[in-house]
Structure formats: structure tokens, C-alpha cells
Amino acid sequence: xxxxxxTADALQAPARPDKGRSLWTDARRRFFRNKAxxxxxxxxxxxxxxxxxxxxxxxxxxxxxxxxxxxVNATQGVPSFETGHYFGTDQEGRDLYARTVQGTRLSLxxxxxxxxxxxxxxxxxGATSGYVGGRTDNAMMRIVxxxxxxxxxxxxxxxLVMFGRSLLMLFIGIGLISWLSMARIxxxxxxxxxxxxxxxxxxxxxVRPLTIILRHIVPNLLGVVIVYATxxxxxxxxxxxxxxxxxxxxxxxxxxxxxxxSRGASQLGNGVPWxxxxxxxxxxxxxxxxxxxxxxxxxxxxxxxx
Amino acid sequence: MTAPILQxxxxxxxxxxxxxxxxxxxxxxxxxxxxxxxFDLQPGEVLGVVGESGSGKSTLARAIIGTVPSTGGxxxxxxxxxxxxxxxxRSRRRDIQMIFQDPLAALNPRMTVGDIIAEPLxxxxxKTPRAEVRQRVQALMERVGLxxxxxxxxxxxxxxxxxxxxGIARALILNPKLLICDEPVSALDVSVQxxxxxxxxxxxxxxxxxxxxxxxxxxxxxxxxxxxxxMYLGRLMETAPARAIVERPRHPYTQFLIxxxxxxxxxxxxxxxxxxxxxxxxxxxxxxxxxVFRTRCPKAKPRCxxxxxxxxxxxxxxxxxxxxxxxxxPMVQAAE
Numbered sequence: 001x002x003x004x005x006x007t008a009d010a011l012q013a014p015a016r017p018d019k020g021r022s023l024w025t026d027a028r029r030r031f032f033r034n035k036a037x038x039x040x041x042x043x044x045x046x047x048x049x050x051x052x053x054x055x056x057x058x059x060x061x062x063x064x065x066x067x068x069x070x071x072v073n074a075t076q077g078v079p080s081f082e083t084g085h086y087f088g089t090d091q092e093g094r095d096l097y098a099r100t101v102q103g104t105r106l107s108l109x110x111x112x113x114x115x116x117x118x119x120x121x122x123x124x125x126g127a128t129s130g131y132v133g134g135r136t137d138n139a140m141m142r143i144v145x146x147x148x149x150x151x152x153x154x155x156x157x158x159x160l161v162m163f164g165r166s167l168l169m170l171f172i173g174i175g176l177i178s179w180l181s182m183a184r185i186x187x188x189x190x191x192x193x194x195x196x197x198x199x200x201x202x203x204x205x206x207v208r209p210l211t212i213i214l215r216h217i218v219p220n221l222l223g224v225v226i227v228y229a230t231x232x233x234x235x236x237x238x239x240x241x242x243x244x245x246x247x248x249x250x251x252x253x254x255x256x257x258x259x260x261x262s263r264g265a266s267q268l269g270n271g272v273p274w275x276x277x278x279x280x281x282x283x284x285x286x287x288x289x290x291x292x293x294x295x296x297x298x299x300x301x302x303x304x305x306x
Numbered sequence: 307m308t309a310p311i312l313q314x315x316x317x318x319x320x321x322x323x324x325x326x327x328x329x330x331x332x333x334x335x336x337x338x339x340x341x342x343x344x345f346d347l348q349p350g351e352v353l354g355v356v357g358e359s360g361s362g363k364s365t366l367a368r369a370i371i372g373t374v375p376s377t378g379g380x381x382x383x384x385x386x387x388x389x390x391x392x393x394x395x396r397s398r399r400r401d402i403q404m405i406f407q408d409p410l411a412a413l414n415p416r417m418t419v420g421d422i423i424a425e426p427l428x429x430x431x432x433k434t435p436r437a438e439v440r441q442r443v444q445a446l447m448e449r450v451g452l453x454x455x456x457x458x459x460x461x462x463x464x465x466x467x468x469x470x471x472x473g474i475a476r477a478l479i480l481n482p483k484l485l486i487c488d489e490p491v492s493a494l495d496v497s498v499q500x501x502x503x504x505x506x507x508x509x510x511x512x513x514x515x516x517x518x519x520x521x522x523x524x525x526x527x528x529x530x531x532x533x534x535x536x537m538y539l540g541r542l543m544e545t546a547p548a549r550a551i552v553e554r555p556r557h558p559y560t561q562f563l564i565x566x567x568x569x570x571x572x573x574x575x576x577x578x579x580x581x582x583x584x585x586x587x588x589x590x591x592x593x594x595x596x597x598v599f600r601t602r603c604p605k606a607k608p609r610c611x612x613x614x615x616x617x618x619x620x621x622x623x624x625x626x627x628x629x630x631x632x633x634x635x636p637m638v639q640a641a642e
Contacts, residue, residue, distance in 0.1 A: 022460050023415055197412040201476070204371045204404050205426045206396035219416040 027223070030300040037296020040289035047286055051105040059084050060095030062102045063253045068093070079274050088274040091267060096278060099255055104282050106167075106256040107237045111290075113171050114178040114236030115229040122179035123225050126186025127217045131194050131209070137187070144183050152177040153239075157248055165251045170243075174236055185228055189221045223301035230294035234287045241283065257283045310346040311483055311516050312370070315379035317343045319362070319369050319540075323591065337590050339365040340376070341540040341598075349483070352510060352517040354531030354548065356524050356563060360587050362540035363520045364407075367488045370518070371404050382484070400430050403477035407489040409469035413461035420457035423447065423475045430480060446475045450505060467498035474505065478513075486518045491526060503530055524567050528552055533623070536560045539590060539598040542617065546624035556626040558603050558635045579637035597628070604636045 032038050055061070066089065079088040079096075087096035129140035156173040163169050193199065194217065202212050241258025243249040250256045257279050264276030318341055322334035340362045347353055355363050369376035372387060372395060380387045382402065387395060403426070406412035413422050423443045427434060444454035450471040461469055470490060477485055487506065491499040507530055510517060521527045527534055527548075534551045536543040536559060544557040555561045558581055565580035585602050588594055594601045600610040609629055617625040620632075 018455055019458050021463060022418075023462070197406040197408055198414040200368075200373055201404065201406060201412050201473075202414075202425065203373050204399065204402075205429055206399035207425065207429050208396075211429075215417075216414050220414070222416075 027297075027300040031296050034296040034299060036292045037300075040292035040296070043285060043289040044293060047104065047282065047289070048108065050282075051101060051108050054101035054104075055098055058086065058095060058097050058101075060098050062094055062098035062255070064094065066093035079278075087278040088272070090263065090275055091272075096275065099260060100257075100278050100282060103255045103257045103260045103279060104286070106250060106254065107240060107258070107283070107286070110170065110174060110240040110256070111233035111237040114174040114239075115232040117175035118178040118182040118232055119225055119229050121175075122182025123186045123218060123221060124213075125179065126183035126188075127190045127213050127221060129183070130187040130190030131213050131217055133194075141184070141187065144180050147177075148180050153243075156239075156243065157246075160243070160248050165248060167250060167254065170240065170249060174239065178232060178236060182225070182228060182232070185224060186221055189224050190217055193217055193220050227294055227298040227301060230290060230297055234290040237283075237287065237290075257286075308349060309384065311349045311351075311383060312347040313379065313381040313384075314346075314370065315344050315381070317366070317369055317376055317378040317380065319365050319374055319376045335591055338593065339540050339590060340369060341593070342378070343537075343540075343542050345535060345542075345545065347484070347516055347518065349516055350510070350514045351533065352519055352531045354527035354534040355518060355520045355537060356522060356527050356534060357537035357543075358522060358587065360539075360590070361537045362590075363522075363537055364488050365540075366537070367404065367486045367518065367520055371402055371486055372399065397430065400426070400480045401483045402486065403480065403482040403484075404486045404488060405470070405473050405477050405490045408493050409466050409473055410461060412473050413469060415461055418458050418460060419447075419452075419464070419472055420444075422461070422472060423479055426476060427479050442479065443475075446479055450475045450478070450509075451501075465498075466494050467501060470494060470498075470502050471505070474502075474509070478509065481513070482515060484516045484518070486520075488520050489522065490519075492521060492523065499526065506530060524552075524563055536563065539587065539593055541598050542627055543599065544624070544626045544628075545617070546621065546626075550621055550624050554621060554624070556620045556624065556631040557599075557628045558605060559599050560626075561635055581635045582638055599628075605630055605633060 079086060085095050085097065087100055090096050090099060125140065125144075129137045152173075156177070159169055159173050199212060199216050202216055207215070237257070240249055240256060241261065244256045244258030245262040247262070250259055260279035261276060261283060264272075264279055267275050319339045321337045321339055323337050324334045325332050343366060345353070355366065357363050365374060368374040370380055376388070382398065385398070387398060390398060413419075417425075420440065420443050423446060424439045427439055427442065440457070443457060447454045447457065452468060452471050452475070456464075461472065464472065473490075490506070491502050494502060503526060506517070506519075509515065510530075517530075519527060519530055524534075528551070531548045533545065534548050535545045536551070536557065538559050544551065544555065544560045546555075551560060552564060555564050562581045562583045565578065569575045569578065582604050583602050588598070588601055594611070596609075596611040596614050597603070597606075598614075600606040603610065607630065613629075615627045615629045617627050618629075618631055620626045
């Protein structure tokens, strides 16, 4: 139904309450009118399916080493459907398809966890800080400033070196830093929302502060937060890849796109371009798709567009 | 006369204005938005509050409703609101509800109209069954002139006048005893203004709610109020029954306000004499000494700068804060 005529409803005055068109419904319609964003969203869904279910399509796992292939990678480990190594094999004779599935999954997870922490912690922290205001706001935001001024890449590397290179540490490290700028954005939005009259109406009615934050502030922040979170995912993926590229990220036998790209790049001179090409393809497509979806969401949710 | 529902005694609201470029510990400048206002409100009475922008009308409303800290007494049904704890005060807010100036901004864009109207009810009586909430919301929507089948719509799907009706429905759901209307019609078209004002009049007649009706438009206030209070720079200039304020304004500022209500006849409008008012509203950061109106008053005398005028009893139920209320105000005819 493209056009909804309220006067027609009024004339009939049906007994059943009719459905409202929420701002979310509007945004969804605008989003799907954006071709690039829609295609990117489909690409993301496909990549996610690939990352979480791709291993079932291959007879090989990412850990079994085929000793017969070591050293003759450039001639024997070529990508082919006959051998079942769709993406070829890596230097150790492991199936690159399975490795890529594994790496994509990890990179996706890192991005999702990072931005999930940002959404939950950052939004609540920023909204609370902005809503309470005054000294509390000042103190809370100075804490964020201090944390932000620490070169986090350095801290992350220290963390990984001190506590060992585990996946958990990587998640903790990325989670620790990802919420900071989100908190600032959420606070800034909250400051403008809390002076709206509907918040005052809620205060005047006697709604409790926590309920006001959750019911009136956060839902109105959510548009900006979602857009920022989608743009944060690729950022987190890039950070993780960078760390893995340095050799500090995930540990073998686990892998991530960054680690695969790093290894592929080092083998570039040996006639095995697929070792770089396949991980790089998924990396680039994933990042592009996230950026386009983020852009599309921003256009869809931005109320100034209306 | 019955006991007043609301007694306001020497209400003051002072805001801190941080000094620009100062240190965090530099003492802030004090801005007195409301400076010592006292009045009583009888049950079922409508008190109009007029004054130009920046005269502290809205701040007065916010102080009464408790969203702005204030000093002085606010006694609601004989109970001092400022002496109550946070929880007690919160539950007391049931009986005082407010209608806002910008009808759309007063409604959360992410909530359905039904949820918005029900919010006060679900806040104070969280155990109300859903069906009952729904039924009361729809009954109230009908009462304020909205189709009850629109409960699931969102605020942006309504016009300004409809949004104001939603705001009124939200304010009425708890059957409040006092309704504070902060310029409820100034953001609406004239034809819609009339509808909303008439709705408020009807509600007052049927439900007997006391109202504080704030507006900068004297003609609207006159239409709905029993008594009118004129404010200037956070002070009370004149209080009088609605008829008296139009027919026998005593304070030069009130006289100016009356004369600025346009008459829809160009000939009469031109011929009408009016007091001269010079300059702008002085900054509330440094209000004039004595009578705050003296800087713009056509009959200001040295005494006005020296001592602030007390409210003089100038007629039945009419009080004017002017030393020279019984002297004629110099008037001029509008220039050709």
C-alpha cells in the first residue's frame, strides 16, 4: 500500500484501530529505495551465510595439513573444483576455502562484538551522562577523554603481550576502546533531546529518570547510534586485521582475514596469488558493503531528509 | 470562598549563568527569571498569565510543576510541594498536569499516540490492566475530538491542532485538579486556536479543573480566564478580574498591552491613543532598581528608581504594582 488516505478512514470510522506508520517503517522504505545499500545488504547477508555455514560445502577443514602439497603449492595447490580445494591451498597445504570461511567468521565476529559493546555501553553511558548533566556529566566525559587520549593500539598490543594472545583478550581490547566515541555521540544527541518538551512532559508527569532515559532518550538516539555502529563494524575489522597483520592478533590454528592477507602477501613472490586474492576479496567486499549500508541507513534515518 | 487549590507565596527562580571564558570556579552570574510572585488559585478558577517574551511566564509554570528549582512556597491543597521528598512529590504530580507550547515537540516521535496518552496512567498506576488503559485512552481521545481508532498512529501523522489535542488528552488522563497551559495555542493557526481554546473551556466547564493559562496574546487570555495576571521581567505588574483588566487597566504596562491588541478596523486602529513604550526589555541579569518597568514607563519619576512599588489595591480584586496608578498615563495617537 503506497498511499494511505486518512480522510477515507475517518469517513468510514472503522471500529478496529488502524495501524500507524512509525518512523522506523518510513526509514525502512527509504532504505530499500537506495539501490547500493540494498545490494550491499544482500552481499552482507551472503557473506555472513558464507562465514557461518560455508564449511559444510567443503570436504576439507582448515586444520588438516596435506603434506604432499607442501613445496608444490604453485602447481598442485591451484584453486580447482576437481580437487575440492575451491580457493586452492595455503603454504602448509591447508584448504584455503576453509581457512577463508574461518577468517571471515572471526573478522565478522570481531566487528559485531566491538560495535555491540559500543552500542550497549556507549549509548547508555553517553545518554546517562548527557541526561544527568552538571558535574556528573563533566566527570563522566573527562573519563572518556582520558581513555581516548591513551594510544589504544599500544595498549591493545601490551594487553596481548602481557596476557597472552588469546581471542578473549582481543575481544576485551576491542570492546574497551570501541564505546568511547559512541559515548560522545550519544551524549551530544542526548543534550539536544533532553531539552525537548516531551522529555519535560515526562518529568512533569513524574516518570523516573531511568525510565525517561530508556523510554524517551534512547529510542530517539537509536537512529544515530545504529548508523554509527554500522560504520564502526568495518573500523573494528580493520583494527583487528592490522593487529593480525603485525602478527599479534589471533593465534594459529585460528585465523582472521588480516592474518590470511598477511600470509598471502608474504607469499606473493611465489606464484600463489590466490593466497592473497581470496581473503582480500572477502575483506574488501565486506568493508564496502558495510560502508554502503551505513550510508544508506544514515540517509534513511536522517530526519532532515524528509 | 473555599480554600485555594494553589497558593504561591513569594516564588523566586534564579538561574546561574556561567561566565563565558571564565574558570570552572568563577562564580556564575545570577539571572532572576521570576522575582517574588504571590497569588492564590481557587478550585475551578482559570488564571490567565500574560506578558511579553522573557517575562518569566513559562518559568513560573515550570517552577509550579517542579521541573525548575525555585524558592518560596508553593502550596498545593495546603501542602508545600517544595518540602516533599522526591518520591512524594512525584506522586503528587498526578494532580498537576501541563500542556505545552509546541504541540509536536511535546510528543515523543517514537511512541504511538495511545502510549503517549497512557504514559501518566501507566507511570502512576502501573498495575492497570492493558484493556482498561486502552479503553480509557480511547474514551479520552473521543472526548478531546480525536478518532479513537487512531491510537496506533505516530505523532508525525497528525496536524498541529490534533497534536495539541493529544497533549490535552495526556494531561487529562489522571483527572488532574490543576492544568497548566503554557502558551497552548500560540503555535497554532488562528482557526485551530479557537477550536483548542473552546475545547479547554468545555473541559473546564465539564470537569471543573483549575487552570493556569499562559499566553502572550491578551485576546486569547481574556476569552478563557476569570482573572488575569500581567507579568513583566519576572515581576507581577497587575492582577485583576478578566473584565477589569480590559476595561480599567491601571498599570501603564497593562494599558500598553491592551492597546497593542489590534482592532480589526483600520480607521479605529489608527485613531486609537496608546501609551508610548520606549526601548527593549532590560536584561534580567541586571534589572533596573526600584520598579523594573521604570526604564520604559512614560510616567516614571525619581521615586520609581528608589523604591519598588508594592501591590496597590486599585479596585475590587484588582491590584497594580505602580506608585502612580491613579495618575493618567500620557497617550499619543498613532502617527499618520
